[in-house]
Amino acid sequence: MSNPLIDMQKPDVIFAIGTNMTECHPVAATGIKKALAKGSKLIVADPRRIRLAEIADLYLPIRVGSDVALALAMAHVIVREGLVDLDFVADRTTGAEAFFEHVGRFTPEWASKICEVPAADIETAALWYGKADKGAIYYTLGITEHICGVDNVQSLCNLALMTGHIGREGTGVNPMRGQNNIQGAGDCGAVPANFPGFQPCNDPASVEKFSKAYGRQIDGEKGITKVAALNLCGNGIHAMIINGENTVVSDPDRHHCEHALKSLDHLVVIDIFMTDTAELADIVLPATSWGETDGVQTNTERRVQRLRKAVEPPGEAKPDWWIVSEIGKRLGAHGFEYESAKDVFNELCELSPIYNGLDWDRIDKGEYQWPVPTKDHPGTPILHINEFKNGRGVFKVIGYRDPAEVINDEFPVWLTTGRRLQAYHTRTQTGRSAGIDYLLAEESLEVNPADLEAWGLKDGQTCKISSGSLEIKIKATEISPRGTVFTSFSFADVPVNILTGSGYDPITDTAELKVCPVRLEAIPDV
Amino acid sequence: MIAEAKAELKVMTMTVDNQTVNFTEGETIYQVATRRPGKEIPTLCYDDRLEAFGACRLCVVEVEGVRAPVASCTTKATEGMKVTTQSARIEKYRKTLLEMVASENRSIDVDPLSGYASQEFRMLIDHYDARTGRFAGKKSGTSNTSDKNPFILRDYDNCISCYRCVRVCAEQEGDHAINVMNRGFSTQIITEFNRQLRDSQCTFCGQCVQTCPTGALGDAKALRAVEVEGKIEKTRTICPYCGVGCSVDIMTRGQKIVGVQPAMDGPANKGALCIKGQFAFDFVQHEDRLTQPLIKQEDGTFKEVDWDTALDAAADGYRKVLEKYGRHAIYGVASGRAPHEAAYTMQKFIRASFGTNYIDNCSRA
Ligand code: SF4
Numbered sequence A: 001m002s003n004p005l006i007d008m009q010k011p012d013v014i015f016a017i018g019t020n021m022t023e024c025h026p027v028a029a030t031g032i033k034k035a036l037a038k039g040s041k042l043i044v045a046d047p048r049r050i051r052l053a054e055i056a057d058l059y060l061p062i063r064v065g066s067d068v069a070l071a072l073a074m075a076h077v078i079v080r081e082g083l084v085d086l087d088f089v090a091d092r093t094t095g096a097e098a099f100f101e102h103v104g105r106f107t108p109e110w111a112s113k114i115c116e117v118p119a120a121d122i123e124t125a126a127l128w129y130g131k132a133d134k135g136a137i138y139y140t141l142g143i144t145e146h147i148c149g150v151d152n153v154q155s156l157c158n159l160a161l162m163t164g165h166i167g168r169e170g171t172g173v174n175p176m177r178g179q180n181n182i183q184g185a186g187d188c189g190a191v192p193a194n195f196p197g198f199q200p201c202n203d204p205a206s207v208e209k210f211s212k213a214y215g216r217q218i219d220g221e222k223g224i225t226k227v228a229a230l231n232l233c234g235n236g237i238h239a240m241i242i243n244g245e246n247t248v249v250s251d252p253d254r255h256h257c258e259h260a261l262k263s264l265d266h267l268v269v270i271d272i273f274m275t276d277t278a279e280l281a282d283i284v285l286p287a288t289s290w291g292e293t294d295g296v297q298t299n300t301e302r303r304v305q306r307l308r309k310a311v312e313p314p315g316e317a318k319p320d321w322w323i324v325s326e327i328g329k330r331l332g333a334h335g336f337e338y339e340s341a342k343d344v345f346n347e348l349c350e351l352s353p354i355y356n357g358l359d360w361d362r363i364d365k366g367e368y369q370w371p372v373p374t375k376d377h378p379g380t381p382i383l384h385i386n387e388f389k390n391g392r393g394v395f396k397v398i399g400y401r402d403p404a405e406v407i408n409d410e411f412p413v414w415l416t417t418g419r420r421l422q423a424y425h426t427r428t429q430t431g432r433s434a435g436i437d438y439l440l441a442e443e444s445l446e447v448n449p450a451d452l453e454a455w456g457l458k459d460g461q462t463c464k465i466s467s468g469s470l471e472i473k474i475k476a477t478e479i480s481p482r483g484t485v486f487t488s489f490s491f492a493d494v495p496v497n498i499l500t501g502s503g504y505d506p507i508t509d510t511a512e513l514k515v516c517p518v519r520l521e522a523i524p525d526v
Numbered sequence B: 001m002i003a004e005a006k007a008e009l010k011v012m013t014m015t016v017d018n019q020t021v022n023f024t025e026g027e028t029i030y031q032v033a034t035r036r037p038g039k040e041i042p043t044l045c046y047d048d049r050l051e052a053f054g055a056c057r058l059c060v061v062e063v064e065g066v067r068a069p070v071a072s073c074t075t076k077a078t079e080g081m082k083v084t085t086q087s088a089r090i091e092k093y094r095k096t097l098l099e100m101v102a103s104e105n106r107s108i109d110v111d112p113l114s115g116y117a118s119q120e121f122r123m124l125i126d127h128y129d130a131r132t133g134r135f136a137g138k139k140s141g142t143s144n145t146s147d148k149n150p151f152i153l154r155d156y157d158n159c160i161s162c163y164r165c166v167r168v169c170a171e172q173e174g175d176h177a178i179n180v181m182n183r184g185f186s187t188q189i190i191t192e193f194n195r196q197l198r199d200s201q202c203t204f205c206g207q208c209v210q211t212c213p214t215g216a217l218g219d220a221k222a223l224r225a226v227e228v229e230g231k232i233e234k235t236r237t238i239c240p241y242c243g244v245g246c247s248v249d250i251m252t253r254g255q256k257i258v259g260v261q262p263a264m265d266g267p268a269n270k271g272a273l274c275i276k277g278q279f280a281f282d283f284v285q286h287e288d289r290l291t292q293p294l295i296k297q298e299d300g301t302f303k304e305v306d307w308d309t310a311l312d313a314a315a316d317g318y319r320k321v322l323e324k325y326g327r328h329a330i331y332g333v334a335s336g337r338a339p340h341e342a343a344y345t346m347q348k349f350i351r352a353s354f355g356t357n358y359i360d361n362c363s364r365a
C-alpha cells in the first residue's frame, strides 16, 4: 500500500474496486466504516453485491473482468470535465498527453456496454473521485487475478496520477495484501526478478553484491516464475523445494499442478500439516508453526513486526530457516551458520536498502514502515511524497481486453471465485480450529434467486458445474448478480481450481482465477 | 504547518487536586486528570476507543462551585476549573454505587479467560470493599444460554448495562449486531429480533467480549480451558492470517495455547480483531500436526526418520538432479505465510546453492 492503514479514515472519496474487504481484511474495513461515519463517500465497483456494496454511496455492479473499461471511462470524464490536477501532472508525471488523447475515445456510454453499469453512474464515480481533495483507491485480488491484472493496476494508477491523488495523506493506490506475510516474501527476495529489498536480478551491481555475499556467482538474469516452472516439470525442472504452500489446492489448475509435481525426480515439502501437496513429496519436513516461532512479518502497509514464540513445537518440528539452512549446508553452500531467527533477520537488514535502518531489536514495537534506509530514519508511512521511485509517474496507454474465456451458448454463466470471512486460504488452519464449522461447514455456490428460477434449479440442491465435473450445493442469494455465480477455493472437496485458471497475465504470470465461463446442471435427487 | 496548528489551539489551565495542569479545548476532565497528573479515576462504562457515554457514574469528581458530583468522562474541562478526584464524599458515593451494581449480579468473580477487560468490575468491587450485600434483592438481566455459538458466551445475569458491547459493535466495527432492549432491571442486550448471533449481523470479531467489564460476555472458546492448571501467560505477536497484521496476545497456560486477546496498542489494529485472529488459533496444537521428518517408501507410504537421515536424503536428491540436469533444473517456492526468515533462507538457498534466480512465492495463486 502507498499509504498506511490509518489513512483509510481520512479520504473524502474512497474508490474500492475488486475488494471484498469486510470478509478478507475485516479490521481494515472498519477504517472505511469510520470514514463513512465522518462523512466520506464510498464508491464500490464489484460484480457481487457484497457487504461493502451495501454500505456504499455509489455501487457499480460491473461485469466480471471489465475493470479496465470502467477506469478508462472514468479517466475520460476526468479529462472532459477539466478535473485533471495540471500542476501534479506537469511536475511529477510523463506520458500524460498521449494518455489524455487515448481516453478521448472511451466514453461512459462505451464502457457501459462492456461493464453493464449505467453510464450515468460511471460519470458520477469519475466526478466524485476527480473532484475530491483526497481520493483513495483500494483493491485486492479482484483486480490482479486476471489475464489483464497488470493492466487493471496500471489503469488505477493512471486515475491517481491524473488527479494527484497520491503521495499525500488520505490518498494513494492501495493494494490490500491477502496473506499475512506475502509482502514479506517479496521484501526478502523470494521472487525470480529481485534480490532482497527489490534489487533487480539483472542489475550488474546487485548481482555482484549478492554473489559476493553468498559466496558464489549468481546468474545475471531473472529466473522463471512458479507458473512457468510448473509448466516445465519433468521437462527442464526436475526438483523442487516447497515451503508451506498447499499448491495443489490453491493453484489455478489442479490437474496440471498435480501432474507437474508427480513428474519431478525430487520434491521436498516443508509444512506444518500433511497437505495434499505434501502427499506428493519424496520428503516431508515438519516445521514449527505460528505461536512456536520467533520471527518477523510485514503487513500490507509495509509495517515490519515481530512474531514471538509462546509454546514449544510438537515432536521434532523445527523452524523453516533451520531446515532450509541445514539442507544448504549439506550442499556445501556458504553462510548458513545461523543460530537464531535474529541472525537471519539481521543479515537481511544488512543486504536490503529498504531495511538498512532496521534490526531485530529496533522492530520490537512494530513502529516502522519501510523504507527505513538509515538507523536514524523514522520510516515511511506514505510513499511517493515528493517523488516516485524512478523519478516520474508514468501514464500507461492501456486498452480493454476480454477475459481469456468469455461466456457463450455452451457455457453461458460467469463463475467468479473469492474468499470467505471464516475460512482462510485452503483451510489447513481455519479448518482445524474448533467452532469455525458452526459458521461455515461446507462450500456452496451462490446464485441469484431469479436465475435459479430461470435455470430450473433450487436453493439447497446439488448441481454440477462444467466443464469439469464439480458438484456443489446451491445457495440462493441476492449477493450474486444475474448471470454470475460465486464460490470460494477454500474447501478441498470442492476444488474450484479444476475449472479456473486457463489464462495468465503475460507480465506477472498471475492466473485468471477470477473469471471462468461455466454451465450449471441439476443433479437428479437419488 | 504543525507549528501553526499548535499556535491555534489555545492552551488553558485548570487544577486537579490542587495541582495546576494545562489542557486544550475539547478534552474531558477524565482525560486531563488521568493523562497529565496521572490520577486514577475508577470507570466502568469507559473504553478510551469509544465515545464517552456517562452511564455508570463511577468516574464522578467534585468540581468547585457545582453541588452534585459530575461524571468526569463526559464533562469537558473549562478554563480555571477546580477539580477534586478523591474525597470522603466521592469515595462513599462510588462505594454505594458499586454495592448496588454488585447486588444485581449473580457473580462477581469470573475467570480471567473470559476477556481482556473481564476483571475490571471485580477489581473495583474489591478495591472499594463493596461485597457487603447491603442491597441484596432483585437481579437484573437473563442469560441467553440458548445461543449455541461456540465463541461468545452470553451470560447476562452478570450484565451491568454499561453498553460497552453495543457501542464497540457500532462505533468500532460499524456493525449493529446487538442493541439494548428495555431499561432498568429488565435491560437486555439482544440481537435484532432476538435471533441467535449466527443469524444476526454478528461477524464474531469478539470485540464485545473483550470490552465487557464483568464477563457477562465471555470468550467461550478460551473458557474451555478453565480447568487447565497454571497461570495465564501472555505473549505478544501478530495474527497469522491476513495482511492487515493485527497485534495479538497469545494466552497460554503451561504449554497449552488457551486463547487470543487483542493488543489495545497494536499499531495496525488498536485493539480490533476479526473472527480469524480472535478465534482460529487452535490449529497450532492440533493432533494432525507433523511431528517427525518423513521419507516416502517404494510403496508410496511415508516412514518416520530422524533429522539427519531426512536432511541427508533431501540434499542427496538435489545433488543428483544437479549432476544429471544442471543448475536450472531445481526450483524453490517460498511461503507467503511463514516469517521473513523462512522466505529469506529459501531464496538464499536457491541462489547460494545453485547460483540461479529460480525462486518464487505463492503470491501468484
Ligand atoms: S454485556 Fe458486558 S459490555 Fe455489554 S452492557 Fe452488559 S456488562 Fe456491559
Ligand code: SF4
Residues within 6 Å of the ligand: A024, A025, A026, A027, A028, B239, B240, B241, B242, B243, B244, B245, B246, B269, B272, B273, B274, B275, B276, B277, B278
Ligand atoms: S485479525 Fe483478522 S483482520 Fe486482523 S490480521 Fe488477523 S485475519 Fe487480518
Ligand code: FES
Residues within 6 Å of the ligand: B042, B043, B044, B045, B046, B053, B054, B055, B056, B057, B058, B059, B060, B071, B072, B073, B074
Ligand atoms: S465511566 Fe464515566 S460514567 Fe461510566
